Amino acid sequence: MEPRSAEIICVGTELLLGDILNGNARYLAQQLASLGIAHHYQTVVGDNPLRIQRAVAIACERARLIILTGGLGPTPDDLTLATLADFFDVPLTERSEIVADLELKFAKQGRQLPESSRRQAQLPEDADVLWNAMGTAPGVIWQPRSGLTILTFPGVPREMKAMWQAVAVPYLKQSGWAAGVIHSRTLKFWGIGESTLAEKVGSLLNSENPTVAPYANEGEVKLRLSAKADSVAAADALIDPVAADIRQIAGDRYYGQDDESLAAVVGDLLLARSQTLSVAESCTGGGLGQLITATPGSSSYFWGGIISYDNRVKQSALGVSEQDLAQAGAVSSKVAIAMAEGVRRRLGTDWGLSITGVAGPGGGSAEKPVGLVYIGIASEAEARAEKFLFGEDWTRDLIRERSALSALNLIRLALMSV
Amino acid sequence: MEPRSAEIICVGTELLLGDILNGNARYLAQQLASLGIAHHYQTVVGDNPLRIQRAVAIACERARLIILTGGLGPTPDDLTLATLADFFDVPLTERSEIVADLELKFAKQGRQLPESSRRQAQLPEDADVLWNAMGTAPGVIWQPRSGLTILTFPGVPREMKAMWQAVAVPYLKQSGWAAGVIHSRTLKFWGIGESTLAEKVGSLLNSENPTVAPYANEGEVKLRLSAKADSVAAADALIDPVAADIRQIAGDRYYGQDDESLAAVVGDLLLARSQTLSVAESCTGGGLGQLITATPGSSSYFWGGIISYDNRVKQSALGVSEQDLAQAGAVSSKVAIAMAEGVRRRLGTDWGLSITGVAGPGGGSAEKPVGLVYIGIASEAEARAEKFLFGEDWTRDLIRERSALSALNLIRLALMSV
Numbered sequence: 001m002e003p004r005s006a007e008i009i010c011v012g013t014e015l016l017l018g019d020i021l022n023g024n025a026r027y028l029a030q031q032l033a034s035l036g037i038a039h040h041y042q043t044v045v046g047d048n049p050l051r052i053q054r055a056v057a058i059a060c061e062r063a064r065l066i067i068l069t070g071g072l073g074p075t076p077d078d079l080t081l082a083t084l085a086d087f088f089d090v091p092l093t094e095r096s097e098i099v100a101d102l103e104l105k106f107a108k109q110g111r112q113l114p115e116s117s118r119r120q121a122q123l124p125e126d127a128d129v130l131w132n133a134m135g136t137a138p139g140v141i142w143q144p145r146s147g148l149t150i151l152t153f154p155g156v157p158r159e160m161k162a163m164w165q166a167v168a169v170p171y172l173k174q175s176g177w178a179a180g181v182i183h184s185r186t187l188k189f190w191g192i193g194e195s196t197l198a199e200k201v202g203s204l205l206n207s208e209n210p211t212v213a214p215y216a217n218e219g220e221v222k223l224r225l226s227a228k229a230d231s232v233a234a235a236d237a238l239i240d241p242v243a244a245d246i247r248q249i250a251g252d253r254y255y256g257q258d259d260e261s262l263a264a265v266v267g268d269l270l271l272a273r274s275q276t277l278s279v280a281e282s283c284t285g286g287g288l289g290q291l292i293t294a295t296p297g298s299s300s301y302f303w304g305g306i307i308s309y310d311n312r313v314k315q316s317a318l319g320v321s322e323q324d325l326a327q328a329g330a331v332s333s334k335v336a337i338a339m340a341e342g343v344r345r346r347l348g349t350d351w352g353l354s355i356t357g358v359a360g361p362g363g364g365s366a367e368k369p370v371g372l373v374y375i376g377i378a379s380e381a382e383a384r385a386e387k388f389l390f391g392e393d394w395t396r397d398l399i400r401e402r403s404a405l406s407a408l409n410l411i412r413l414a415l416m417s418v
Numbered sequence: 419m420e421p422r423s424a425e426i427i428c429v430g431t432e433l434l435l436g437d438i439l440n441g442n443a444r445y446l447a448q449q450l451a452s453l454g455i456a457h458h459y460q461t462v463v464g465d466n467p468l469r470i471q472r473a474v475a476i477a478c479e480r481a482r483l484i485i486l487t488g489g490l491g492p493t494p495d496d497l498t499l500a501t502l503a504d505f506f507d508v509p510l511t512e513r514s515e516i517v518a519d520l521e522l523k524f525a526k527q528g529r530q531l532p533e534s535s536r537r538q539a540q541l542p543e544d545a546d547v548l549w550n551a552m553g554t555a556p557g558v559i560w561q562p563r564s565g566l567t568i569l570t571f572p573g574v575p576r577e578m579k580a581m582w583q584a585v586a587v588p589y590l591k592q593s594g595w596a597a598g599v600i601h602s603r604t605l606k607f608w609g610i611g612e613s614t615l616a617e618k619v620g621s622l623l624n625s626e627n628p629t630v631a632p633y634a635n636e637g638e639v640k641l642r643l644s645a646k647a648d649s650v651a652a653a654d655a656l657i658d659p660v661a662a663d664i665r666q667i668a669g670d671r672y673y674g675q676d677d678e679s680l681a682a683v684v685g686d687l688l689l690a691r692s693q694t695l696s697v698a699e700s701c702t703g704g705g706l707g708q709l710i711t712a713t714p715g716s717s718s719y720f721w722g723g724i725i726s727y728d729n730r731v732k733q734s735a736l737g738v739s740e741q742d743l744a745q746a747g748a749v750s751s752k753v754a755i756a757m758a759e760g761v762r763r764r765l766g767t768d769w770g771l772s773i774t775g776v777a778g779p780g781g782g783s784a785e786k787p788v789g790l791v792y793i794g795i796a797s798e799a800e801a802r803a804e805k806f807l808f809g810e811d812w813t814r815d816l817i818r819e820r821s822a823l824s825a826l827n828l829i830r831l832a833l834m835s836v
Contacts, residue, residue, distance in 0.1 A: 013642075016451075020633075041473065279704075281707075285704075286704030289725040304725040307704065310720075316765070
């Protein structure tokens with residue numbers, strides 16, 4: 001056993017079939033890290049009592065805090081609590097306070113409590129209720145054996161997260177689980193490959209506290225700096241000098257850290273200059289605007305945009321000339337510039353940013369293959385476009401996403417040099 | 419041991435820290451299901467040799483095909499192959515054909531092969547190379563023991579997927595792993611809760627082949643029908659009658675199956691009627707347009723839109739009156755209708771669809787709280803708006819996503835009744 005470590009077990013055949021992404025495991029992993037609770041394994045298992053029991057048996061050998069998600073709902077394949085009770089040889093008992101809570105929740109919708117949902121009131125005899133404010137299925141906080149704590153959550157992410165924050169975090173702090181922290185900072189880069197960055201950063205990768213680990217994910221390269229310390233502040237003090245060295249080495253390829261998105265960084269640069277932005281999008285269809293407006297408060301610098309998916313809209317709403325569309329084509333440097341200038345002028349902003357490209361899978365030609373994208377940028381001082389050639393084997397989603405992010409990086413660099 | 423089943427082991431401390439979603443596990447799970455290869459467990463473990471070995475030891479007990487992702491890169495924390503070689507007590511040897519391949523790939527970028535990347539040419543002595551056409555790190559196809567097959571892939575999703583398709587799938591078919599299929603169909607619903615649907619469907623949930631399992635994920639409710647058979651066609655024949663029963667029960671709450679998104683279903687309805695659509699977005703900032711254009715070929719019915727994030731753009735580009743904005747406010751039924759009518763008229767499409775709301779976290783008031791969203795729809799025949807009140811505790815992302823999907827559902831129902 002590794003003392004004082006946690007294991008996450010996600011129960012759900014939909015995970016084994018690949019129907020959904022395991023966002024719950026990610027969320028819980030982040031939360032455990034921020035609480036300084038070591039966590040070395042995650043297991044996914046289907047809605048199968050025997051295999052759930054085997055996974056729990058293994059987890060009992062290597063962790064003292066087991067967090068289960070999934071299998072608490074009202075349907076027959078929701079088996080987590082019955083299976084745990086069986087494994088630890090404890091009877092299930094119906095809790096009258098849960099029945100009352102369920103009846104109240106159904107009454108609010110003008111409904112009687114169905115028998116299938118009433119089953120959710122049955123918990124292992126000596127377990128405490130982990131109340132679910134956002135949904136019907138409660139979980140448990142349970143010590144089935146000395147030195148072993150089990151927390152269970154429903155699989156619905158919104159309910160699980162609310163229960164985690166409202167009940168589990170205070171419990172883990174009070175019970176001494178959350179002592180010290182493992183605090184991470186992720187430095188984010190654009191326009192440099194993982195191996196090139198790793199070479200530039202060199203011996204810093206062997207640092208021990210903080211550790212420095214590179215990873216790449218679809219165009220974005222990151223370095224994760226993780227420090228163990230008594231407090232977040234102490235961990236930050238260990239991370240600061242190493243992060244400063246790395247930023248020095250990376251120059252303007254470094255764009256932000258942790259939750260700072262390219263869009264948020266662009267927003268900060270615009271705010272600092274009291275400038276405004278609008279967008280004109282073709283192949284991304286609104287994705288660039290969506291990225292920009294994902295940042296709360298973006299209305300201070302983002303006024304809006306034109307989704308000119310059809311050439312008629314490029315002409316009528318952006319003023320792109322019929323001649324440019326006919327001669328250079330919709331996917332061209334000329335049209336990208338005209339789109340950026342057009343949206344800047346029509347919406348009256350300081351900057352205009354445009355995207356036009358072939359996102360595929362159809363619509364490519366020898367001259368203009370799938371993956372060819374022009375990004376235009378216009379300000380009072382200049383109007384220009386950059387050409388990008390993404391892989392022809394890339395998916396439509398990936399080409400669209402990378403196009404929007406590349407546009408943000410283009411204006412980021414332009415704003416930094418203003 | 420469960421004979422002939424597979425286990426997925428994802429290696430990467432970034433997964434344990436929650437830095438990334440485990441998209442690789444989902445992809446491999448889908449692929450295994452479609453090949454009819456049973457798969458009962460997934461394990462996530464960090465970049466730690468001892469724990470990787472423990473996870474492999476457990477997997478050897480319960481699976482005969484172990485698929486590992488991650489830890490094949492050029493950096494010092496990429497330890498998967500060295501750890502496997504150590505566990506099975508086989509030496510690593512440098513493969514000259516991999517060195518040659520790496521040198522060629524770096525030469526194409528005008529670079530020499532760095533020593534750190536050369537380490538990727540070292541494989542366990544008796545393993546076959548699983549070539550990586552999209553990146554530098556190769557994997558292995560390896561029988562370290564009789565009756566045990568190991569496949570390794572890099573963690574970068576694009577490389578992993580390409581290697582899976584090009585090499586692993588043919589290998590699994592040739593070696594007899596992929597015999598028979600477990601084929602699933604997912605029926606998707608909008609506007610009905612999981613427990614209500616489960617009750618309506620009733621005894622069908624006890625069906626054995628296909629099995630019928632409900633699950634819910636952020637507003638969308640799904641039923642997964644999974645059948646075991648010799649072929650996809652035979653599995654479909656088992657699924658068809660059960661699916662037909664369920665669709666009958668659900669009525670227009672059923673909107674599509676499998677990869678059919680609400681956006682694609684709306685696209686099909688528009689295409690069938692030779693009609694066109696444009697959008698006017700405020701709080702979603704382009705997200706509705708992005709959803710619509712995620713469908714290839716959407717240019718046949720989607721002309722574009724106006725992102726009117728700022729009220730000036732609502733007036734200048736959509737013709738919303740200053741009076742309506744001042745009296746009813748930007749988040750109102752009146753403005754939603756004016757936006758839908760405005761974009762329909764200005765872009766010249768058959769339908770106009772609009773969204774205006776308070777996505778939060780700021781900007782809410784007692785009268786217009788966070789989560790209040792109006793969706794407008796306009797056609798030649800009518801113009802109206804519907805009010806939605808999403809939870810005040812919902813995240814900005816969730817409110818924006820649900821708003822866009824609700825808009826699609828609104829036009830879906832409108833198109834179905836035309």
